[in-house]
Amino acid sequence: MSPTALQVLPVTGLPEIEQGADLGALIAKAVELRPGDIVLVTSKVVSKAEGRLVRADDREAAIDAEAVRVVARRGRTRIVQNRQGLVMAAAGVDASNTAPGTVLLLPADPDGSAREIRARIHELTGRQVAVLLTDTFGRPWRNGLTDVAIGAAGLAVLEDHRGRVDSHGNTLGLTVTAVADELAAAGDLVKGKATGTPVAVVRGLGALVTAADGEGIRPLIRPIEDDMFRLGTSEAVREAVTQRRTVREFSDEPVHPEAVRRAVAAAVTAPAPHHTTPWRFVLLESERARTALLDAMLAAWRTDLRELDGWDEAKIARRTARGDVLRKAPYLVVPCLVAEGSHAYPDARRAAAEREMFTVAIGAAVQNLLVTLAGEGYGTAWVSSTMFCRDVVRETLALPAHWDPMGAVAVGRPAAAAPDRAARAVEPFIAVR
Structure with missing residues (x-):
């Protein structure tokens, strides 16, 4: 992909999202989308629309229900692999900005949610866009949080540079770029964590948008047998x-x-x-x-x-x-x-x-x-x-x-x-x- 200018635009004016909300229609109404736009949607509003707000007086029990494997544990903090195959803190169970005694779970099928939003936007506007669902992750060896993609439709989430030649004539042998995660992080710069702006649009990368929905997020998830750091220290022992x-x-x-x-x-x-x-x-x-x-x-x-x-x-x-x-x-x-x-x-x-x-x-x-x-x-x-x-x-x-x-x-x-x-x-x- 050649260097290109791009814009990252916040989508403002969206209402508070409740169960049953038609997110595709709300987004199409709130912003004038163009062909090739990439729509970044915070997973929390998708979870709310899909009714993933559940009663759970015990957050730890909710994490247990969503986790399939404990990767690392320190005190009450757990890094786990959840049902979607994502390795993250607390299985993505979120108790912030929810009523007391409730927690918000991640979408049951983030790729499926992205496909539904994409199809609805195309139905209403006739425009072919890509949709990414994003969530906030910590990272090993790095302080601070960033958004990453947890669901995708209409976009190849990895860009394979292997076999290409760099500016010095060297053939690249290892570089595979996590395009979807780079886009998610860019979108978070305009969405923010506390501004109530759950959707952003990246414009100028239309070459990345595909006609087919694609494989979703699965290529980003490293197989466990290839993961050299799949366990924390005590868990590894x-x-x-x-x-x-x-x-x-x-x-x-x-x-x-x-x-x-x-x-x-x-x-x-x-x-x-x-x-x-x-x-x-x-x-x-x-x-x-x-x-x-x-x-x-x-x-x-x-x-x-x-x-x-x-x-x-x-x-x-x-x-x-x-x-x-x-x-x-x-x-x-x-x-x-x-x-x-x-x-x-x-x-x-x-x-x-x-x-x-x-x-x-x-x-x-x-x-x-x-x-x-x-x-x-x-x-x-x-x-x-x-x-x-x-x-x-x-x-x-x-x-x-x-x-x-x-x-x-x-x-x-x-x-x-x-x-x-x-x-x-x-x-x-x-x-x-």
């Missing part, structure tokens, strides 16, 4: 913890070594007794190292099951097949307990308790490792098998004699999405005194 699963089938995608090192950095922040650091992590990044370890462990397991347990070959094969999750994983981590700094006690009771303290510490470290890897998008399976043949593991991996292998963690991208898991009620696991 809870999400990683609750979504962590034992994964037994991995894709062929390699594991990034730096991701594992970031997970280890989180692991070694775990609590430990006596100000010690009782964790070591052996990273098996080569297939050769993984195969050597697993072959040695398999031989040791087969000997024990045959000679100590008296199992036949068929039973041994079924039991050792459980280790396939380690063999098929593209990356293995062997956490080890190092009890340096532990206290020596002459009696067995206190000596056992001392060992248990260090065992709890390695468990906490491994949990940190697993949760951090889940946050990186990796699946894991913590398998105990190295604990049953520690001497073999130490010899194969050339580990010091005082390093105690505490299982092995298989790491990789899950081959398939994990099935939904019902949340566990916490009460059965709690005792209050």
